[in-house]
Amino acid sequence: MEPVADRELQAKLYLEKHQIMELLSQLTSFLLFARPKKPREYVISLLERLRVAKATHVAFPYFMDNSNIVSMFEMMDTAGRGCISFVQYKEALKNLGLCAADEVLNDDGHVITLDTFRDEVNKRMEKMWSMF
Amino acid sequence: MDATTAPHHIPPEMPQYGEDYHIFEMMQNMLEQLLIHQPEDPISFMITHLRRNNDNVPKVVILGPPASGKTTIAMWLCKHLNSNLITKESLLEREFSRLSLEAKNYYQVYKKIPNSILVGLVQERLNEDDCLRKGWILDGIPERREQALMIQTLGLAPKHVIVLNAPDTVLIERNVGKRIDPVTGEIYHTTFDWPPEPEIQNRLIQPEGISEIETAKKLLEYHRHIIRILPSYPKILKTISSDQPCVDVFYQALTYVQSGHRCNAPFTPKVLLCGPLGSGKKLQATLLAQKYGLVNISCGQLLKEAMAAKSSFGELIQPFFEKRMTVPDNIITKVLADRMEQQDCIQKGWVLHGFPRDLDQARMLNSMGYNPNRVFFLSVPLDSILERLTLRRTDPVTGERFHLMYKPPPTIEVQARLLQNPKDSEEYIKLQTDLFYRNSGDLEQYYDRAIIVNGDQDPYTVFEYIESGIINPLPRKVT
Numbered sequence: 001m002e003p004v005a006d007r008e009l010q011a012k013l014y015l016e017k018h019q020i021m022e023l024l025s026q027l028t029s030f031l032l033f034a035r036p037k038k039p040r041e042y043v044i045s046l047l048e049r050l051r052v053a054k055a056t057h058v059a060f061p062y063f064m065d066n067s068n069i070v071s072m073f074e075m076m077d078t079a080g081r082g083c084i085s086f087v088q089y090k091e092a093l094k095n096l097g098l099c100a101a102d103e104v105l106n107d108d109g110h111v112i113t114l115d116t117f118r119d120e121v122n123k124r125m126e127k128m129w130s131m132f
Numbered sequence: 133m134d135a136t137t138a139p140h141h142i143p144p145e146m147p148q149y150g151e152d153y154h155i156f157e158m159m160q161n162m163l164e165q166l167l168i169h170q171p172e173d174p175i176s177f178m179i180t181h182l183r184r185n186n187d188n189v190p191k192v193v194i195l196g197p198p199a200s201g202k203t204t205i206a207m208w209l210c211k212h213l214n215s216n217l218i219t220k221e222s223l224l225e226r227e228f229s230r231l232s233l234e235a236k237n238y239y240q241v242y243k244k245i246p247n248s249i250l251v252g253l254v255q256e257r258l259n260e261d262d263c264l265r266k267g268w269i270l271d272g273i274p275e276r277r278e279q280a281l282m283i284q285t286l287g288l289a290p291k292h293v294i295v296l297n298a299p300d301t302v303l304i305e306r307n308v309g310k311r312i313d314p315v316t317g318e319i320y321h322t323t324f325d326w327p328p329e330p331e332i333q334n335r336l337i338q339p340e341g342i343s344e345i346e347t348a349k350k351l352l353e354y355h356r357h358i359i360r361i362l363p364s365y366p367k368i369l370k371t372i373s374s375d376q377p378c379v380d381v382f383y384q385a386l387t388y389v390q391s392g393h394r395c396n397a398p399f400t401p402k403v404l405l406c407g408p409l410g411s412g413k414k415l416q417a418t419l420l421a422q423k424y425g426l427v428n429i430s431c432g433q434l435l436k437e438a439m440a441a442k443s444s445f446g447e448l449i450q451p452f453f454e455k456r457m458t459v460p461d462n463i464i465t466k467v468l469a470d471r472m473e474q475q476d477c478i479q480k481g482w483v484l485h486g487f488p489r490d491l492d493q494a495r496m497l498n499s500m501g502y503n504p505n506r507v508f509f510l511s512v513p514l515d516s517i518l519e520r521l522t523l524r525r526t527d528p529v530t531g532e533r534f535h536l537m538y539k540p541p542p543t544i545e546v547q548a549r550l551l552q553n554p555k556d557s558e559e560y561i562k563l564q565t566d567l568f569y570r571n572s573g574d575l576e577q578y579y580d581r582a583i584i585v586n587g588d589q590d591p592y593t594v595f596e597y598i599e600s601g602i603i604n605p606l607p608r609k610v611t
Binding site: 011 | 150153158159162167170182183
């Protein structure tokens with residue numbers, strides 16, 4: 001029998017390789033947001049869409065669509081100037097689960113506009129879903 | 133603070149949904165299966181697992197010495213839960229299995245099966261379709277610690293392990309009377325379990341190996357091995373004494389198998405305590421609120437607070453209190469709703485007592501959307517209630533409260549001046565208790581998953597019962 005520590009390490013590597021925890025977290029978020037009467041069928045449908053999307057590289061089931069991104073931006077941009085500060089941008093990405101708490105983002109001195117924000121969110125979402 | 137730095141308020145529908153549909157358990161089971169099998173294509177694996185929907189099938193192991201009634205209990209459980217029974221004999225008799233043939237040949241020569249082959253057979257059987265769909269009950273396997281460990285490393289873990297227990301002398305005596313029906317395979321006994329139909333009686337045969345000496349030998353071997361198997365199943369083990377009638381053993385086993393284990397799912401307790409006057413609701417509510425940080429909502433207290441605060445509700449309630457009439461339901465529900473929709477109630481959970489008192493109030497509580505997820509009925513006989521309440525006294529000088537039996541006053545002069553609250557008079561208590569019992573039948577029917585606790589014990593014992601009722605998942609009903 002292999003030593004226990006070995007198998008535990010193997011299991012951890014497996015989880016990281018297939019990004020299982022992130023996938024489960026996203027599935028649960030979808031589920032709690034939509035609150036369908038038949039949760040199993042709903043999760044099955046999500047997984048099937050994901051499977052199809054992986055095969056054909058098309059239309060990942062995004063959690064936040066464009067209107068949500070715009071509203072979130074407007075919530076942060078209270079003065080209506082059309083841009084948000086870097087700190088707000090980083091907090092928003094953290095809240096969406098799109099960047100790790102200690103990730104260092106480049107603050108290149110320019111303020112973040114709606115377009116930059118939207119592009120960054122979309123880019124990160126796509127990267128995350130393509131890893132599943 | 134702007135939208136990104138303000139604390140998150142998760143809308144209460146989300147945790148409620150998660151609780152009702154057991155989302156956490158579903159995800160946890162899926163993760164377990166993923167880790168055990170580690171498939172290359174996790175998405176297809178997850179889809180198959182979800183479609184199968186077998187999170188709640190029984191996975192039981194029954195162990196016990198010879199003549200303890202293992203096989204009988206296992207067969208009855210199987211029939212009741214509609215599951216698959218797996219014994220060593222059934223594994224050896226399997227068709228289309230190379231392993232099974234090998235095992236049979238080995239057994240014929242050496243009279244026992246090597247651990248690895250037995251475990252291999254178990255693995256083959258448990259991965260078959262009907263076991264995956266309907267669950268399994270293992271009778272007498274594992275016999276050795278090595279087998280138990282091997283089965284576990286293959287990822288086949290039981291959810292419940294039952295060990296039957298009885299003194300050796302009883303077992304030896306019992307085994308002498310054992311008889312088997314060769315047609316159905318059911319086990320009967322000459323004294324305890326004699327079949328009523330004469331055709332069955334005529335065809336019963338005596339199995340081999342039931343003499344006293346042989347049983348004693350088998351018992352020795354059993355004791356040697358069981359002591360090493362038990363530590364492998366620390367949290368899921370239950371020992372049942374089989375030195376009692378068969379049906380009692382079966383009932384205990386069935387209730388155990390149908391109860392879930394404590395799980396890590398996030399859970400906001402919403403507890404309802406029901407019981408007649410003097411059953412200890414207020415005390416238990418205070419203890420619960422203190423230990424778990426729940427909000428203690430006492431209906432009477434809320435009304436008095438509203439009056440004291442002279443709020444708009446307070447003015448409505450005052451005339452009723454002055455005339456000593458019960459406050460009408462719609463006012464009470466408004467006051468309650470006011471309290472329960474505040475953030476601390478939603479976040480921390482609550483303990484409610486003093487309401488509802490009858491079926492209409494219960495329905496109103498439900499329609500407001502505040503359904504409790506644990507309901508307890510504290511049952512106390514009338515004599516105990518009278519003892520608890522009629523002996524209460526208050527000292528008018530210091531305001532301290534005493535009880536003539538449980539907390540007597542320290543000196544004679546204090547005792548001389550003690551007064552009794554008119555609400556603690558015998559007639560008043562009897563009236564209130566009657567009122568409660570008239571409505572309690574309806575309430576018990578409405579809250580069908582309520583837990584009935586014996587309130588006639590010291591408060592900390594009752595508290596422990598209530599705690600275990602809250603922490604463990606609600607047991608499924610035994611039909």
